[in-house]
Amino acid sequence: MKKNLLSLASIFTLAVPALLGTAQAQEVVVGVPISSSGIFAFANLPARNGITLAAEEVAKSGELGPLKIKLLIEDTNSDKNQAVNLVNRFINTNKAVLILGSTSTVEAQAYLPIAQSKKIPALTQASGDVAVIGDWIFKANAAPAKIMESLALRYIKDYQPKRVAYIFNRDNESYIQQKDGVKGRFEQVGAKTLLEETIVGTDTDFSALVTKVAAQNIDTLVISTTGEVTANIIIQARQAGLPSSVRIVATPSAGSHQFLKVGGAAVEGVIFTSDYFIGNPSKLNQEFVSAYKKKYGIEPDNFAAIGYTVFKTAAAAIKSAGPDYSPESIRKGLAGIKNLPTILGNGSLTQTTARTPAYDGVVLTVRDGKFVPL
Amino acid sequence: MLAQQLLNGLVTGSTYALFALGFTLVFGVLHVLNLAHGAIFMAGAFAGLYAVTAAELPLYLAFLIAMLSGGLVSVAVDWLALRPLRQRGSSEFAAIISSLGIAQVLMSAGQAISQTQIMRFPFGTFPVVIYEFWGVRISLLQAAILGLSLLLAFTLLLFLFRTDFGRRVRAVAISERTSSLLGIRPNIVYFQTFFISGALAGAAGVIIGLAFNSVHFLMGEPFLLKAFVVIVLGGLGSIGGALIGGVMLGLIQTIAVSYLSSSLSDAIIYSLLFCILLIRPTGLFGKLHIETRVVRS
Numbered sequence: 001m002k003k004n005l006l007s008l009a010s011i012f013t014l015a016v017p018a019l020l021g022t023a024q025a026q027e028v029v030v031g032v033p034i035s036s037s038g039i040f041a042f043a044n045l046p047a048r049n050g051i052t053l054a055a056e057e058v059a060k061s062g063e064l065g066p067l068k069i070k071l072l073i074e075d076t077n078s079d080k081n082q083a084v085n086l087v088n089r090f091i092n093t094n095k096a097v098l099i100l101g102s103t104s105t106v107e108a109q110a111y112l113p114i115a116q117s118k119k120i121p122a123l124t125q126a127s128g129d130v131a132v133i134g135d136w137i138f139k140a141n142a143a144p145a146k147i148m149e150s151l152a153l154r155y156i157k158d159y160q161p162k163r164v165a166y167i168f169n170r171d172n173e174s175y176i177q178q179k180d181g182v183k184g185r186f187e188q189v190g191a192k193t194l195l196e197e198t199i200v201g202t203d204t205d206f207s208a209l210v211t212k213v214a215a216q217n218i219d220t221l222v223i224s225t226t227g228e229v230t231a232n233i234i235i236q237a238r239q240a241g242l243p244s245s246v247r248i249v250a251t252p253s254a255g256s257h258q259f260l261k262v263g264g265a266a267v268e269g270v271i272f273t274s275d276y277f278i279g280n281p282s283k284l285n286q287e288f289v290s291a292y293k294k295k296y297g298i299e300p301d302n303f304a305a306i307g308y309t310v311f312k313t314a315a316a317a318i319k320s321a322g323p324d325y326s327p328e329s330i331r332k333g334l335a336g337i338k339n340l341p342t343i344l345g346n347g348s349l350t351q352t353t354a355r356t357p358a359y360d361g362v363v364l365t366v367r368d369g370k371f372v373p374l
Numbered sequence: 375m376l377a378q379q380l381l382n383g384l385v386t387g388s389t390y391a392l393f394a395l396g397f398t399l400v401f402g403v404l405h406v407l408n409l410a411h412g413a414i415f416m417a418g419a420f421a422g423l424y425a426v427t428a429a430e431l432p433l434y435l436a437f438l439i440a441m442l443s444g445g446l447v448s449v450a451v452d453w454l455a456l457r458p459l460r461q462r463g464s465s466e467f468a469a470i471i472s473s474l475g476i477a478q479v480l481m482s483a484g485q486a487i488s489q490t491q492i493m494r495f496p497f498g499t500f501p502v503v504i505y506e507f508w509g510v511r512i513s514l515l516q517a518a519i520l521g522l523s524l525l526l527a528f529t530l531l532l533f534l535f536r537t538d539f540g541r542r543v544r545a546v547a548i549s550e551r552t553s554s555l556l557g558i559r560p561n562i563v564y565f566q567t568f569f570i571s572g573a574l575a576g577a578a579g580v581i582i583g584l585a586f587n588s589v590h591f592l593m594g595e596p597f598l599l600k601a602f603v604v605i606v607l608g609g610l611g612s613i614g615g616a617l618i619g620g621v622m623l624g625l626i627q628t629i630a631v632s633y634l635s636s637s638l639s640d641a642i643i644y645s646l647l648f649c650i651l652l653i654r655p656t657g658l659f660g661k662l663h664i665e666t667r668v669v670r671s
Contacts, residue, residue, distance in 0.1 A: 041491060077485075170637060197636045202596065204586035205389075207382040208631040215375040228492055232587050239504060240378075241511050262587070264497050 027068045028318060028325045031090025032100045033111060038078025039201055040104040042227045042258035043303040047103055047125060048073060049296055050307025057291070058315045067322065069315070076102060080110035087111040091118050097327045098318070100310050101126055103303060105174035112137050121331040123314050125306045127252070128174030131355040136327075138334045139356040140310040141275050141344060144252050145177035147361030151273035152185035154363045154374070155249060161191040161220040165213050167233060168224035170198035178251045179224040186220075194218055199225060199233075210237040220247050227253040230270075231263030238266050247271060252361065255302030260369055271374060273361035275344045276305035278371065280362075285343045301371075309344050316340050377510045379632045380625065385516045387624020388523035389585060392578040393597045394604040394616040395527060396448075396571035402611030403547045403567045404460075406469040410451045411575055411601070412594025413480035418444030418576025419583045419593060420484060426499055433499055440576040448572020449565055451476050457564070477594075484591035493589045500584050519581055526574060527617045533570075534613065543567060547611075603647045609657030618659055 032051060035044040055071050058064065072094055076083040083102065090096040091114070099115050101108050101124030108126035115122040116134035124130060124137065127144045131137050155161065164186055169175040183193065194216045197209055213221060214237060221242070223230045230250050238244075250272040253259070259267065278289060278299055288308060292300040300308070317333030318325065335351055342349040345359025352358055363374045393415060400408045422440030425431045431439070455476040459469050503514040534540035545553040546563040554560060582597070583589040604623050608615025626646065630639040650658065 037485075037491060039492065197631075199636065202592070204588040204593075205386055207386060208379055208628040209636055211375065211378050211382055212632050215378075235587060239502070239511075239513055262494060 026066045027070050028098070028330075029070045029072065029090070029094050029096045030098045030100060030314065031087065031094060031096035032071060032073040033076050033083045033086040033090070033107070034073060034102045035078040035083075035104055035107065036073075036075040038076075039226060039228075040078040040102065040107070042256045043103040043253060046256065046301050046304035047307030047310070049292070050300065050304040050309070051100065051311045053288075053292055053295055054308045054311035054315070058311065064315065064319055064322075067318070067325070069318065072096065076104075076107055078104065078107070080104075080107045083107040083111045084114065087114050091115070091120050096120065097325060098123065098314060098330050100124070100314055103127060103306070105130060106172055109133075109173070120327050121317075121334055123310060123317070123334060125303075125310050126174070128172075128177060129356070135355070136331055137355060138351065140313050140349075141306050142357055142359050142361070143177075144174065144273075145181040146358065147273050147275065148178045148181035148251060149185055150360040151249070151271070151363055152182040155182075155220075155271065156185065156189050156191075158374070159220070159247060160189075161186055163194050163216070163218045164191050164220045164222060165195035165197070165216055165218045166193065166222045166224070167197050167199060167209065167213070168222075169201055169226070169229075171200045172225075175224040175251065179222060182222050182224075182249065191220075199229070201226060201229065203229070204232065206233050206236045207240065209233075210240040210242065213237060214240045214242040218246055220249060222249045224251050225253070227256040227259035228262050230254055231259050231267055234263055234270065235266045244269075252302055255364065255371065257298065257301050260366065260371075263366075264369075267366050268369075269365060269367075271363065271365050274302045274364050274371070275359075275361055276300075276302045277362040277364065277373060279373070280343065280347075282343070282347055284341055284347070288343050305343050309342050309349070312342070313337060313340060313349065375632065377508070379628050381510055381512060381516070383625035383628030384621060385519050385585070385624070386628060387621035388520050389578065389582050389620075390597070390600050390604050390623050391617045391620025392523045392526060392574065392581065394601040394608075394620050395530060395613065396574035396578075397598075397601045398605045398608070398611055398613060398616040399530070399567060399574075400571045401605065402613070403543055404456070404469075404564070405611075406456065406466050406473070408451070408456075408571070409470060409473040409598065410448075410455065410477040410480060411571070412598035413477040413484070414444050414448045414451065414572050415575040415579045415582075415594045415597060416484050416591060417447045417480060417579075418572070419579025419589045420487065420591075421576065422580035423493055423495060423583060423589045426495055427493075437577065437580050440580045441573040442576070444576020444579065445569040445573035447480070448568045448575065451480075451572075452564060452568040457561075460564075481591055481594075488589075488591050491590075494587050495584050495589070515585060519585055522577070522581060523617075526577060527613070530570070530574070531613055539566065600643075603643055605657070606647055606650055607658055609659045612657065612659060615657055615659040619657070622658075 034048050036048055074086050099122040103125050105126045105128030108124050108130045112133045116136045121136050123140050125140050129143045131139045166179050168179040248270045250270050252274050254272040255274040321329040321333040337351045340349040349357045364371045365374045397411045418440040421443035422436045425436035425439045455472040456469050500515050505512050542558045542563050546560045550560045604619040608619025627639050630642045
């Protein structure tokens with residue numbers, strides 16, 4: 001009897017960890033450092049909503065079988081040091097096998113090298129060209145500098161800019177790249193750069209700057225900074241006497257509810273490019289819009305759509321990695337994403353060899369307080 | 375454009391002066407740089423904003439609430455962080471560090487309350503009216519900023535130099551011990567000084583929040599840096615110097631942005647600070663306006 005009990009105990013002792021091990025193998029940890037507060041919250045709050053919605057849909061659909069994704073979403077406070085601490089914690093303590101990132105290039109440039117050095121794949125919606133950091137880093141959306149070029153081409157065709165002024169963030173590489181993307185195309189067709197001025201993300205008083213801009217005989221003002229600051233500059237520029245005939249071109253950061261809320265009537269007519277258009281008639285998009293409105297009570301914006309795409313892309317990569325859910329296997333899954341149906345761009349997402357999808361943006365404008373195609 | 379930019383500089387400078395008035399007042403009386411002044415300014419702006427958005431009060435009431443809140447927070451800063459050090463006869467350096475510490479506590483509280491969001495006064499809180507004179511545009515808000523800054527500065531000067539309260543403040547600033555022997559209670563004077571300093575910061579918080587369309591838990595930090603430049607320019611502890619220094623800084627910054635480059639404006643301002651510290655450590659108006667100083671040099 002004693003012998004039998006000992007045998008049973010041995011089997012139990014051996015079997016329980018094995019069973020637990022199986023159960024653990026059926027859960028992958030995904031870390032999401034995202035600036036839900038602070039100067040980048042205008043983009044990351046909706047992005048977090050998009051990620052959460054997609055995670056719920058994936059869990060409900062059962063498309064990953066018994067596998068569960070444990071999503072750890074933490075606020076970086078728009079502070080790159082906090083983002084670095086979080087990523088270290090996700091990787092070292094929580095044993096995350098995938099990092100999904102913030103839209104902020106400043107933060108991404110700080111924490112992505114950690115993911116790269118620890119060989120943990122990261123899929124980010126950072127606006128800058130951050131995939132160059134290494135072969136473990138992937139972008140879920142096209143580089144804004146590239147889609148800004150497509151905006152420039154469309155703008156040249158429709159409005160033939162002749163005299164242009166630029167205002168851009170000098171403390172954010174992505175906004176410099178986005179400004180350069182437009183400027184390069186404009187100058188190729190002979191548009192003159194009359195003024196090129198810089199700001200930093202925490203500036204609030206633009207009175208001297210916009211008076212200087214208003215005094216130039218320009219037909220186009222390009223503003224490359226966050227959505228809220230773009231709106232603030234436009235309000236102050238119009239009050240400083242910038243003629244209503246001057247068209248204002250902005251970056252995808254303008255595609256946020258916060259931009260409309262802050263800018264009000266002053267941002268009517270602003271032209272910008274977006275990865276996403278809410279009026280896209282595809283079934284996938286209509287279902288997304290409906291689910292988002294049902295869950296959050298508001299319409300999704302560009303960043304919500306990007307966040308949603310980030311998680312859907314991650315889920316597809318994890319699915320293709322199975323049954324081996326190691327970081328290396330998930331990395332291969334991300335690299336192999338091809339023709340994934342998406343709500344962004346032209347409706348299909350394929351990772352390029354540069355680990356960044358390529359598609360043209362949708363050119364939008366603000367009319368009656370809403371985003372509509374130009 | 376020059377006239378317009380000079381006007382812009384005047385308005386921007388008025389906001390710097392308004393912020394620096396309370397800062398320099400405390401320095402004049404206590405000989406301590408109160409590094410919590412930026413956080414008190416933020417607290418006043420928050421109080422004004424929530425009075426408009428949450429309590430739906432009219433702007434003039436929100437302005438008074440901001441001044442009252444700024445004053446009370448400022449008094450609390452003194453009681454919690456500076457008074458205990460004064461009673462123990464600690465060094466001025468300890469008081470600076472203590473004020474820095476309480477500033478961090480206040481900013482953390484502001485961060486938690488606002489969830490780190492950049493907030494704004496709703497559209498229409500202040501009427502958007504633009505006037506044009508000889509090609510120069512001035513909004514009603516800009517005119518109000520200029521008027522209020524001057525009004526508050528002159529009220530403070532009158533208070534300090536034409537009232538019994540002012541005489542007591544100046545007496546304590548010269549010598550706490552002697553003024554005690556003359557029957558003045560320094561603690562009451564400190565209380566009043568901190569309250570006035572905080573009320574000015576609260577007023578500046580609402581005005582700047584309205585003017586630049588932004589209320590944020592870190593909004594005091596850049597202004598605190600600018601206030602250093604202002605009081606070095608105007609002379610440490612000088613009320614009139616703070617007013618002139620603020621306007622000068624606003625003008626220099628605006629002219630730098632207008633005729634040089636926006637990227638260079640900070641470099642120019644801080645180079646100027648460096649040069650003044652080397653050439654005239656008492657400030658440009660240290661001697662010229664000695665009669666307006668709270669501290670006898």
